[in-house]
Amino acid sequence: MAMPSSSSFISSYYTLIFPFLAAVIFLSFSKRKRRPNLPPGPPGWPIVGNLFQVSRSGKPFFQYVDEVLRPNYGPIFTLKMGARTLIVLTDADLAHEAFIEKGATFATRPAENPTRAIFSCNKFTVNAALYGPVWRSLRRNMVQNMLGSGRVKEFRRLRESSMNTLVARIRAEAGENGEGPVWVLQNARFAFFRILLAMCFGFEMDDDTVDEMDRVLKSVLMVLDPRIDDFLPILRPFFLKQRNRAAAVRKEQVDAIVPLIKRRRRMLQDHVLDPKAMSFSYLDTLFELRVDGRDSGPSDPELVTLVSEFVNGGTDTTATAVEWGIAQLIANPEVQGNLYAEVAAVVGGSGRKIGEEDVESMPYLQAVVKEILRKHPPTYFTLSHAVTEPATLGGYDVPTDASVEVFLPAIGEDPRIWSDPGRFEPGRFASGREEADITGVTGVKMLPFGGGRRICPGLGLASVHLHLMMARMVQEFEWSAFPPAAEIDFEGRMAFTVVMKHSLRAIVKPRPQSR
Numbered sequence: 001m002a003m004p005s006s007s008s009f010i011s012s013y014y015t016l017i018f019p020f021l022a023a024v025i026f027l028s029f030s031k032r033k034r035r036p037n038l039p040p041g042p043p044g045w046p047i048v049g050n051l052f053q054v055s056r057s058g059k060p061f062f063q064y065v066d067e068v069l070r071p072n073y074g075p076i077f078t079l080k081m082g083a084r085t086l087i088v089l090t091d092a093d094l095a096h097e098a099f100i101e102k103g104a105t106f107a108t109r110p111a112e113n114p115t116r117a118i119f120s121c122n123k124f125t126v127n128a129a130l131y132g133p134v135w136r137s138l139r140r141n142m143v144q145n146m147l148g149s150g151r152v153k154e155f156r157r158l159r160e161s162s163m164n165t166l167v168a169r170i171r172a173e174a175g176e177n178g179e180g181p182v183w184v185l186q187n188a189r190f191a192f193f194r195i196l197l198a199m200c201f202g203f204e205m206d207d208d209t210v211d212e213m214d215r216v217l218k219s220v221l222m223v224l225d226p227r228i229d230d231f232l233p234i235l236r237p238f239f240l241k242q243r244n245r246a247a248a249v250r251k252e253q254v255d256a257i258v259p260l261i262k263r264r265r266r267m268l269q270d271h272v273l274d275p276k277a278m279s280f281s282y283l284d285t286l287f288e289l290r291v292d293g294r295d296s297g298p299s300d301p302e303l304v305t306l307v308s309e310f311v312n313g314g315t316d317t318t319a320t321a322v323e324w325g326i327a328q329l330i331a332n333p334e335v336q337g338n339l340y341a342e343v344a345a346v347v348g349g350s351g352r353k354i355g356e357e358d359v360e361s362m363p364y365l366q367a368v369v370k371e372i373l374r375k376h377p378p379t380y381f382t383l384s385h386a387v388t389e390p391a392t393l394g395g396y397d398v399p400t401d402a403s404v405e406v407f408l409p410a411i412g413e414d415p416r417i418w419s420d421p422g423r424f425e426p427g428r429f430a431s432g433r434e435e436a437d438i439t440g441v442t443g444v445k446m447l448p449f450g451g452g453r454r455i456c457p458g459l460g461l462a463s464v465h466l467h468l469m470m471a472r473m474v475q476e477f478e479w480s481a482f483p484p485a486a487e488i489d490f491e492g493r494m495a496f497t498v499v500m501k502h503s504l505r506a507i508v509k510p511r512p513q514s515r
Helices: 006-034 051-055 061-073 092-101 114-120 133-147 149-153 156-174 184-201 207-223 233-270 282-287 300-331 333-347 356-361 363-375 408-412 459-476
Strands: 076-081 084-089 391-393 396-398 402-406 477-481 492-495 497-500 505-510
Touching: 051 076, 061 076, 061 408, 084 092, 092 391, 092 402, 114 233, 114 300, 133 149, 133 282, 133 300, 149 459, 156 184, 156 459, 156 505, 184 207, 184 233, 184 282, 184 300, 184 459, 207 233, 207 300, 233 282, 233 300, 282 300, 300 333, 300 363, 300 459, 300 477, 300 497, 333 356, 333 363, 333 459, 333 477, 356 363, 356 459, 363 459, 459 477
Parallel strands: 084 402
Antiparallel strands: 076 084, 391 396, 477 505, 492 497
């Protein structure tokens, strides 16, 4: 058999290799063409992306975004955090485009890490559920049956009782002379937590039970703090201890809450209410709820998840707003004086306690609360959004596996849309000189409760709580710094919500008519 000549061999080689090379080049260009046009961002390392650049900066994530990324990459940029892609927005117009103009597309949530999935029962909550029938059922039930204005009014006496209890706690903490100092956040948090527990379970609880529930639900929030294996799943085998800790906290949560669920169920079945029971609760709406074609209501673990969401979601957000609000009243005594003058004008010389029915006739109070939310939104970022299908935003591609994050301080203090944004000035709203729709529907200038279809369902209830507590606190007490004449430190830190880095302790002096 004759051997092929070298020329024929080379000819055959090129005949084979050229189509192969052409295919490789074609696939390479095709792949490049299909690569999404993501917003700009810092170059990352293989596998870990920008993860270690952020962690080794020595700055909290929100500060790194504000001081390093925003000045260099503009109003929209991309971060590769290990296996996760974050698209960060720092511009009001982009937030409006995403949440309002393209609201349905940007209305879902990204994939959860395994720890969060344990506590959310695989996204069986209003906040965590994917955009679809489960989310619609859960949200509709919460809003229509629990958070509508009519239903909220049914718990008015509970709020009045809790406000009176709060005032008594502050007086006791202030001591016999009644002039402080007192811890602001702890007292505000206890009052809101007590209200929401009763609304949720349908009966009031003694202080020891409230404190125990607070401890349990706080431990849930703490164990949900992000870990490096959330971004690098390949590291999860090295975090067995942390996963076991999360499982133990979940068990403690279930063990603490299920007896309360059973207690309410017995009340309804036996038609016998405790002396401290209410005729209606959030739990009542959940027992018979049928979600996504199910034949029965939520399981006990799912009920635990839903009631925990209800209580946790409305406690820290409003309590931290009160802490920031009192701090601003101390730092701006003229604002505190104006607010007290309005309270006094509304109640006159009757000596009655300010009530939630008075709020609508108190424009300065409304301006103070709105300015608190502008300057101090409950979180640095809205809850993470994701798209239901590949989309565009600001001319860039948003793939379905990306998390869309909105950096709220950049919007609330944007000098392009606010005059003197660094100043705490309720007069901007009271005078009508500036305005803002906190829902973002008519235009985004602040988003303390998120926006669009995933806006916080408890916005109305939080507003009632915040207005009422700020008014009562100013009616009952004159607030000043502790130690006297000390300057208020407005640096914040992340602890589920944005709290003051140095928790506020203030001197309270009872008003003459409240003694």
